[in-house]
Amino acid sequence: MQVPFLDLRRQYASIREELEQCMRDVFDAGIFVGGPYVHQFEEAFRKLCQAAYCVGVGNCTDALFLSLKALGIGPGDEVITPAFSWISTSEVISLAGAIPVFADVEADHYTIDVTDIEKKVTGKTRAIIAVHLYGQPSDMDALHRVCEAHQLDLIEDCSHAFLARSGNKPTGNFGRMACFSFYPTKNLGAYGDAGCVITEDPDLAARIRKLANHGGLIKDEHQIEGTNSRLDTLQAALLAAKIPHLPGWTQRRVSIAAIYNERLGKLPQIQVPAVRQGTYHTFHLYVIRAEQRDELRKHLRAQGVETQIHYPHAIPFEPAYKHLTHTPKEFPVSARLQDSVLSLPVFPELTDEEVQYVCEQITVFYK
Numbered sequence: 001m002q003v004p005f006l007d008l009r010r011q012y013a014s015i016r017e018e019l020e021q022c023m024r025d026v027f028d029a030g031i032f033v034g035g036p037y038v039h040q041f042e043e044a045f046r047k048l049c050q051a052a053y054c055v056g057v058g059n060c061t062d063a064l065f066l067s068l069k070a071l072g073i074g075p076g077d078e079v080i081t082p083a084f085s086w087i088s089t090s091e092v093i094s095l096a097g098a099i100p101v102f103a104d105v106e107a108d109h110y111t112i113d114v115t116d117i118e119k120k121v122t123g124k125t126r127a128i129i130a131v132h133l134y135g136q137p138s139d140m141d142a143l144h145r146v147c148e149a150h151q152l153d154l155i156e157d158c159s160h161a162f163l164a165r166s167g168n169k170p171t172g173n174f175g176r177m178a179c180f181s182f183y184p185t186k187n188l189g190a191y192g193d194a195g196c197v198i199t200e201d202p203d204l205a206a207r208i209r210k211l212a213n214h215g216g217l218i219k220d221e222h223q224i225e226g227t228n229s230r231l232d233t234l235q236a237a238l239l240a241a242k243i244p245h246l247p248g249w250t251q252r253r254v255s256i257a258a259i260y261n262e263r264l265g266k267l268p269q270i271q272v273p274a275v276r277q278g279t280y281h282t283f284h285l286y287v288i289r290a291e292q293r294d295e296l297r298k299h300l301r302a303q304g305v306e307t308q309i310h311y312p313h314a315i316p317f318e319p320a321y322k323h324l325t326h327t328p329k330e331f332p333v334s335a336r337l338q339d340s341v342l343s344l345p346v347f348p349e350l351t352d353e354e355v356q357y358v359c360e361q362i363t364v365f366y367k
């Protein structure tokens with residue numbers, strides 16, 4: 001059996017007619033940047049996330065960058081971000097002219113460790129970018145406490161956490177702003193790059209919209225310098241068509257995770273993902289920690305099972321941050337994770353048989 005890590009063609013096949021109708025509508029309307037489809041998507045996504053405002057932008061990296069700019073963060077400021085994440089969360093801090101300061105992640109939930117944040121806060125710290133890694137909400141109570149104590153702004157990176165919840169509140173409702181990626185492989189994926197920011201604050205929403213559109217909302221009027229980072233009309237229309245499917249797709253991810261947990265939880269060599277109490281983890285990725293990770297991965301590949309590693313290097317150890325001379329001792333959990341995590345296939349169209357096959361092959365490996 002061949003089990004792909006992710007096969008986007010299966011999703012397309014399941015909603016082909018709806019998507020092709022969308023494409024025809026957009027081409028018939030002849031508007032490809034802005035227009036009613038973008039507005040309709042922003043409204044639908046805002047409601048889905050129970051947020052007051054949604055601004056579509058070019059991608060999530062821009063969403064994070066524009067959020068920092070909207071908060072006025074720049075040279076002389078420090079922003080704390082997890083050592084174990086995708087590089088977007090730290091590179092945007094440098095891009096804004098500020099200094100990225102890394103905090104380690106929690107050993108059990110892999111999200112930013114607030115006790116380490118407390119050690120890294122200085123008089124220059126302005127904000128925290130928290131990532132709800134793999135779909136697991138960060139420790140929102142602890143983050144709120146540390147933000148309040150030190151007057152810090154919280155930005156949530158929700159790229160992995162569509163429809164995840166902490167208590168009854170969906171992720172994205174805890175910080176000043178939350179950023180989403182619609183990169184094709186994400187739980188709500190576009191057919192190219194796309195992203196957005198949600199917020200409760202009308203001024204921040206207006207500021208991001210301006211910054212993303214050359215500093216103005218009206219053509220040929222530039223109140224500030226900005227950039228070009230808009231959500232394409234075609235992507236907006238396709239994303240809007242996918243929104244009604246997202247709750248069902250999310251439930252299916254959670255069911256697949258339950259099958260994996262049930263079978264792999266019995267193996268002493270495997271640590272299945274722990275879900276923080278009181279949260280709803282939506283499994284953008286199903287990540288185990290495995291003994292002999294690289295050998296297991298090779299075995300699975302030989303048996304037709306594709307896996308990935310998120311992430312093979314903690315961010316401070318990437319060549320891009322060599323100048324900061326960070327050592328594994330400073331980020332012990334991240335250093336351990338990079339050598340032991342393995343992402344198994346999880347996407348809504350994966351069949352039960354495929355999931356069982358993956359479990360079987362892992363069991364065989366450790367026998």
Ligand SMILES: *Cc1c(COP(=O)(O)O)cnc(C)c1O
Pocket residue numbers: 059060061062085086088089131157159160180181182183193194195
């Ligand atoms: C995908 C991803 C991003 C970047 O999103 P783009 O839309 O590709 O810019 C940022 N943060 C995390 C955690 C991601 O997984």
